[in-house]
Amino acid sequence: MxxxxxxxxxxxxxxxxxxxxxxxxxxxxxxxxxxxxxxxxxxxxxxxxxxxxxxxxxxxxxxxxxxxxxxxxxxxxxxxxxxxxxAMPANGRFGGHIVQGHVDGVGTVESVNTGENWTVVRIAITGSLARYIVEKGSITVDGVSLTVSAVGPDWFEISLIPTTLTLTTLGAAAPGVVVNLEVDVIAKYVERLASIGVER
Incomplete structure (x- = not known):
């Protein structure tokens, strides 16, 4: 993990x-x-x-x-x-969120808007992933734990601070770049449990 x-x-x-x-x-x-x-x-x-x-x-x-x-x-x-x-050691500090390293799919950088203190990146996604992404929820983009700052029907946005831009590959994000996405695993478990309950 x-x-x-x-x-x-x-x-x-x-x-x-x-x-x-x-x-x-x-x-x-x-x-x-x-x-x-x-x-x-x-x-x-x-x-x-x-x-x-x-x-x-x-x-x-x-x-x-x-x-x-x-x-x-x-x-x-x-x-x-x-x-x-x-991988996080059992006695390590939990600094981000639960990340399995099991990529759910990819997204494509749609726009990059640079501000004075942070940069907002919009990422286009497929409909199958959209249902797991919520505003203020967690998402992993190219291995980086991030908070979703806005959501649309086929896109979401993340706001990146200078430290993230400097220390990760997201600093070079540009329109058209493909990124790996892992949605919050808890959402997937909830969906599965709910579907089993309906089936029964």
Whole structure:
């Protein structure tokens, strides 16, 4: 489990395309400082398993085709910046919200409005995700825990402070950029429980 508090902005060093899969080499000196084989690291909000720890603060991960198709990792390659977070230890501080690293889908940046003290980013979404997103609720965008500041029928907005813009890849968000989205898992559980109750 993660919290959506990005620890560092890393980068993709190499990509090897395999049969319905890919192997990425990722640079992240902080997240590899105590990582080992089999550990979980969130890469742009996608929970991935460390295969190897390499020299120079790099690690490798295998990404199956299903994950590539459901996330923005399909389009990343050498030089792409990525948000990185280690799994939260049992005795760790819960700084964001419950983040599983299970991406529900992608959104597309529709507009970026920069103000004096914060930036408002509007993200277009599909109808299937819209029902889980509420104003003042939590959402994860490319692995970053954020509060929804406004909602429309097929979009939502997030307001980003300078720290978030500086320390994460969202500082480079521009219209047309595709981002990974994970909605609040509690909403999905409530929907499932409600549907079971109706069925019975």
């Amino acid at each position: 993660f919290t959506g508090i990005v620890e560092e902005r890393g980068s993709i060093v190499a990509r090897e395309d395999l049969t319905d899969a890919a192997r990425f080499t990722v640079r992240g000196p902080l997240v590899t400082s105590d990582a080992g084989h089999g550990d979980s690291i969130s890469v742009n909000g996608v929970c991935l398993t460390v295969v190897d720890i390499l020299a120079g603060g790099e690690f490798t991960v295998d990404v199956m085709g299903e994950t590539l198709r459901r996330s923005s990792l399909e389009a990343v390659g050498p030089g792409s910046p990525v948000n990185l977070e280690r």
